[in-house]
Amino acid sequence: MVPASSESTVALPAGVALHARPAATFVKTALRFRSRLTVGSDGKVADAKSILAVLALGALGGTVLRLSAEGEDAPDALAALSSCVSGLVD
Amino acid sequence: MVGIVLVSHSLDLARGLADLASQIAGAEVKVEPAGGGPGGSLGTSGDSVREAIARADCGQGVVVLADLGSSILTVRHLLQGKANGHVRLVDAPFVEGAVAAAVMSSAGLSLEDVARAAEEARGASKF
Numbered sequence: 142m143v144p145a146s147s148e149s150t151v152a153l154p155a156g157v158a159l160h161a162r163p164a165a166t167f168v169k170t171a172l173r174f175r176s177r178l179t180v181g182s183d184g185k186v187a188d189a190k191s192i193l194a195v196l197a198l199g200a201l202g203g204t205v206l207r208l209s210a211e212g213e214d215a216p217d218a219l220a221a222l223s224s225c226v227s228g229l230v231d
Numbered sequence: 232m233v234g235i236v237l238v239s240h241s242l243d244l245a246r247g248l249a250d251l252a253s254q255i256a257g258a259e260v261k262v263e264p265a266g267g268g269p270g271g272s273l274g275t276s277g278d279s280v281r282e283a284i285a286r287a288d289c290g291q292g293v294v295v296l297a298d299l300g301s302s303i304l305t306v307r308h309l310l311q312g313k314a315n316g317h318v319r320l321v322d323a324p325f326v327e328g329a330v331a332a333a334v335m336s337s338a339g340l341s342l343e344d345v346a347r348a349a350e351e352a353r354g355a356s357k358f
Contacts, residue, residue, distance in 0.1 A: 196330075
């Protein structure tokens, strides 16, 4: 069976960059899923399960992130990550 | 959770990095600094590393990162003959490895996964 894959976009809340604690919160959410997960911003794409890759995106508050998921729990992972990003606080 | 021990010639450096890693990963993961010689001089001692490992150990294993040269030797010497795999010295960049290990540990991952994340930090670009 071909693994399910899907994509979505979500904006970081204004004033909340994807750094330090918010980045760790995001990565910890991603680590709950089996799917391969990526997050993209400004032409760069990072493994959503790697804190160093996510920090290196340097995504600032208000940036639109492109999330992609590939695997058996892809839809659930995307929903959880979108919800996580929307709710991030600094 | 897997404990993290940071060994530096400078206790200030180890403490500062432990603060940084804890603040990013969350206070629930144990990140313990070790380092410095007598009277605040630069150096490392087996005793301070042994104590830090004991403080960091919650039963799920401990990953040890060291800064340079003789701090690696101090840890190796301490672990010699006790290689049961529960305490792992990893070959990783100090800052990035500590942050990666702390976040993986705080997500509840295994000793194997935490150690690998620290070692893979060597290949990570900063921007």
